[in-house]
Amino acid sequence: MAANNNSDPILDEGGEGGVKHEAVGEAGEGKGGGGAAATQAPAAMLPRSGSRPQLDLSGAAIHGNLEDRNPTILLPNQSDDISHLALDIGGSLIKLVYFSRHAEHSSEDKRKLSTKRRLGMLNGGRRSYPVLGGRLHFVKFETGKLNECLDFISSKQLHRGGVDSPSWRSGAQPDNIVIKATGGGAFKYADLFKERLGVSLEKEDEMDCLVAGANFLLKSIRHEAFTHMDGQKEYVQIDQNDLFPFLLVNVGSGVSIIKVDGHGKFQRVSGTNVGGGTYWGLGRLMTKCKSFDELLELSQRGDNSTIDMLVGDIYGGLDYSKIGLSASTIASSFGKTISDDKELSDYRPEDISLSLLRMISYNIGQISYLNALRYGLKRIFFGGFFIRGHAYTMDTISFAVNFWSKGEAKAMFLRHEGFLGALGAFMSYEKHGLDDLRIHHLVERFPMGAPYVGGKIHGPPLGDLNEKASTSTLDHGNLNGFISWMEKFVQKGTQITAPVPVGFPVTTGMGGFERPTAKGDILRSDASAALNVGVLHLVPTLDVFPLLEDPKMYEPNTIDLDLNEYKYWFKILSDHLPDLVDKAVASEGGTDDAKRRGDAFAHAFSAHLARLMEEPAAYGKFGLANLLELREECLREFQFVDAYVSIKQRENEASLAVLPDLLMELDSMNEEARLLALIEGVLAANIFDWGSRACIDDFDMFKKRMLADKKGQPYKRALLFVDNSGADVVLGMIPLARELLRNGTEVVLVANSLPALNDVTANELPGIVAEAAKHCGILRKAAEAGGLIFDAMAGIQDDLKDEPVSVPLMVVENGCGSPCIDFRQVSSELAAAAKDADLLILEGMGRSLHTNLNARFKCDTLKLAMVKNQRLAEKLFNGNIYDCICKFEPVHLT
Numbered sequence: 001m002a003a004n005n006n007s008d009p010i011l012d013e014g015g016e017g018g019v020k021h022e023a024v025g026e027a028g029e030g031k032g033g034g035g036a037a038a039t040q041a042p043a044a045m046l047p048r049s050g051s052r053p054q055l056d057l058s059g060a061a062i063h064g065n066l067e068d069r070n071p072t073i074l075l076p077n078q079s080d081d082i083s084h085l086a087l088d089i090g091g092s093l094i095k096l097v098y099f100s101r102h103a104e105h106s107s108e109d110k111r112k113l114s115t116k117r118r119l120g121m122l123n124g125g126r127r128s129y130p131v132l133g134g135r136l137h138f139v140k141f142e143t144g145k146l147n148e149c150l151d152f153i154s155s156k157q158l159h160r161g162g163v164d165s166p167s168w169r170s171g172a173q174p175d176n177i178v179i180k181a182t183g184g185g186a187f188k189y190a191d192l193f194k195e196r197l198g199v200s201l202e203k204e205d206e207m208d209c210l211v212a213g214a215n216f217l218l219k220s221i222r223h224e225a226f227t228h229m230d231g232q233k234e235y236v237q238i239d240q241n242d243l244f245p246f247l248l249v250n251v252g253s254g255v256s257i258i259k260v261d262g263h264g265k266f267q268r269v270s271g272t273n274v275g276g277g278t279y280w281g282l283g284r285l286m287t288k289c290k291s292f293d294e295l296l297e298l299s300q301r302g303d304n305s306t307i308d309m310l311v312g313d314i315y316g317g318l319d320y321s322k323i324g325l326s327a328s329t330i331a332s333s334f335g336k337t338i339s340d341d342k343e344l345s346d347y348r349p350e351d352i353s354l355s356l357l358r359m360i361s362y363n364i365g366q367i368s369y370l371n372a373l374r375y376g377l378k379r380i381f382f383g384g385f386f387i388r389g390h391a392y393t394m395d396t397i398s399f400a401v402n403f404w405s406k407g408e409a410k411a412m413f414l415r416h417e418g419f420l421g422a423l424g425a426f427m428s429y430e431k432h433g434l435d436d437l438r439i440h441h442l443v444e445r446f447p448m449g450a451p452y453v454g455g456k457i458h459g460p461p462l463g464d465l466n467e468k469a470s471t472s473t474l475d476h477g478n479l480n481g482f483i484s485w486m487e488k489f490v491q492k493g494t495q496i497t498a499p500v501p502v503g504f505p506v507t508t509g510m511g512g513f514e515r516p517t518a519k520g521d522i523l524r525s526d527a528s529a530a531l532n533v534g535v536l537h538l539v540p541t542l543d544v545f546p547l548l549e550d551p552k553m554y555e556p557n558t559i560d561l562d563l564n565e566y567k568y569w570f571k572i573l574s575d576h577l578p579d580l581v582d583k584a585v586a587s588e589g590g591t592d593d594a595k596r597r598g599d600a601f602a603h604a605f606s607a608h609l610a611r612l613m614e615e616p617a618a619y620g621k622f623g624l625a626n627l628l629e630l631r632e633e634c635l636r637e638f639q640f641v642d643a644y645v646s647i648k649q650r651e652n653e654a655s656l657a658v659l660p661d662l663l664m665e666l667d668s669m670n671e672e673a674r675l676l677a678l679i680e681g682v683l684a685a686n687i688f689d690w691g692s693r694a695c696i697d698d699f700d701m702f703k704k705r706m707l708a709d710k711k712g713q714p715y716k717r718a719l720l721f722v723d724n725s726g727a728d729v730v731l732g733m734i735p736l737a738r739e740l741l742r743n744g745t746e747v748v749l750v751a752n753s754l755p756a757l758n759d760v761t762a763n764e765l766p767g768i769v770a771e772a773a774k775h776c777g778i779l780r781k782a783a784e785a786g787g788l789i790f791d792a793m794a795g796i797q798d799d800l801k802d803e804p805v806s807v808p809l810m811v812v813e814n815g816c817g818s819p820c821i822d823f824r825q826v827s828s829e830l831a832a833a834a835k836d837a838d839l840l841i842l843e844g845m846g847r848s849l850h851t852n853l854n855a856r857f858k859c860d861t862l863k864l865a866m867v868k869n870q871r872l873a874e875k876l877f878n879g880n881i882y883d884c885i886c887k888f889e890p891v892h893l894t
């Protein structure tokens, strides 16, 4: 399976987290590696892989000539002095945490800047949090391969603060660089670091670091902690106000048990010398295994009953039920080996490994439980290299804790378990900037390491994309008589339906506690954990949407992705992949380079899908929205700026051509008929199909609010979350916006920050509105007053004061680069624009069906979508494909 094939260079990381050390010096971020990325033209135009705004624009001012198309924008609060690298050098592994800053492009900044001015967001002094725009990467090396680690640091110039740092740019040789490090190796290898990199290691206390790392993770990452029982991972939402005290058990070579009472407040209350080193040491002696992972892998196929003495062995196969012991409970680890006159060589190494693993895991679980009992703690978090995401180890520990505590105490594990110390060391920099981070400032991405930068792409080629048959999937029905513009807009969409050959892996749940279910040779542990821990994008400009009724209870995804759902969406996405690759390659001119990147993208995305099929919870709690966003992020990683760019342009042009007719038709209707035509128009244009029934139809309620109640009180400000380019926005949402403007409502068009499928972006929208405004006085007046038309002509209204101004029509970005929206993480400009809003209109399947169908807001909300998927229509509404949703949720009724 691709996801676990470490020799596949798609997985060969080295650039952006993940793990692989094999790729040292090869990949990079398009700068440090000095590889081919720098020579690729599209790359130069693309903010790499960040679907979120990254700069702190507070206090921004334009320097130089204002007439200049791309004037320099000075960002006084965008600080340079950010710590970049910290290390945890353990006996087995070296863990690196490093930070890379992320630059954004001035053309985008201009639009944002003018929007922020209009929203009055440039007021006030400095931010309340330090600047963190950038990414936190997690990388591991075996300590035995320390040289590779040094090469990696050197190739990326991490010890000099990265390639962006002033010292690097000026070519100066800084002679007194200090890097924070923890773990025994910080002492042992200090001289080597000085010799090879010219840096001094500043030692940080290991316990301090472990606790600081754990506290940071539990505070800042939404799905960091999980339970693991019977092969099932379940993410636990930690209440920030109820985090302390807890027990932190770090299982490294030995085991430390720490009672944590708060930030920097902890006590090492116990420990045991029987830990990971014991398992590895004894295991190595008894099985001749060459590595820890090999030993762990052996255990997967083991049967410990040949070695351990079980209760049933003593009680003639019976349970000892009086004291609650089943026949299969281990009475004595390795107990059977005393009575036989067998030699070591008579036992299977697999069985030995499993017996050892169970012995040590139980023991750790039991000692941890006893300490939790001693201090009255209910939560025990386990970390350290011994766990390494190994399902059976976690199950064994969980079982022990559950068993001894009779279900009272909970064993939990951390996704970044191996990085607690390194993270803590990073936090020990004076200006690490992580202290004030909130969950909503962090976005985790799972890059594959962009292997097209210098590496070769292995695996079967996708074949000649041009040879694939195209079929039309759009079916155009009747127009119900009154929307004659539709006829003029019939344009055939094509879709390639050839499937990508990616096998369905088997389930990997452990399926019961007593014995690990054999699951081939795949060990989902450190070896493949490269794909489990992503890169943390730190985005200080993200906010929680202020109109969410209850942010704590909010869950963006409408359906849970269980394995069955995964299988279904896996197939949909796989089926769609060749078409997407085709479009992406064409969008970059169809060059050889674009083809190569297209292949790489397809492989990388297929590997993600395969990984998730193997373990749906591998990347944290992952819903359909995350899956759809992952695809967009994957495209961006392979430097596809906008796969649908020309399709979008074509459809915008075609739609704009028929807009005048539509507006004329609408204007000839009475108010009531017009509102119906407008809402039907939005729904029809969302898929470009109709003849459907409404499975949720609150139109009459909305009409009452808009028409009957309006006279006294029209909406003050409506946020219209737009979806697709072309007919959807031009012939659906813009006419609806126009109607609201006509009623005296301010309209904020909210669009994606970055492209996703054929969705219109916030950068494209002013141009489209300006074109539409040519045909309509209402739009023209509103767009001019809001400065939109000036934006579209690439100028900025610099005469605007810094106070918020009431503008009738404006465009803001939503902070997303996905077809869906997670209202826990939106752009700060959207959050600012929401302050005075009393109507939300969410449009399209991604934003109002896959996500937010059940979301509640503090103001009236209209959700409009065409259900373009049969299964979903059946599942959610007992309906059919192309049914419509017109869901109106006025606040006074809730």
Ligand SMILES: CC(C)(COP(=O)(O)O)[C@@H](O)C(=O)NCCC(=O)O
Pocket (backbone or CB within 6 Å): 572, 628, 686, 723, 724, 757, 819, 843, 844, 845, 846, 847, 850, 868, 869, 870
């Ligand atoms: C990707 C989408 C969420 C985009 O829909 P939109 O938000 O543009 O209405 C949606 O088209 C979708 O779920 N497509 C997959 C459905 C299918 O192919 O059956």
Ligand SMILES: [Mn+2]
Pocket (backbone or CB within 6 Å): 723, 724, 757, 758, 759, 819, 844, 846
């Ligand atoms: Mn869309």
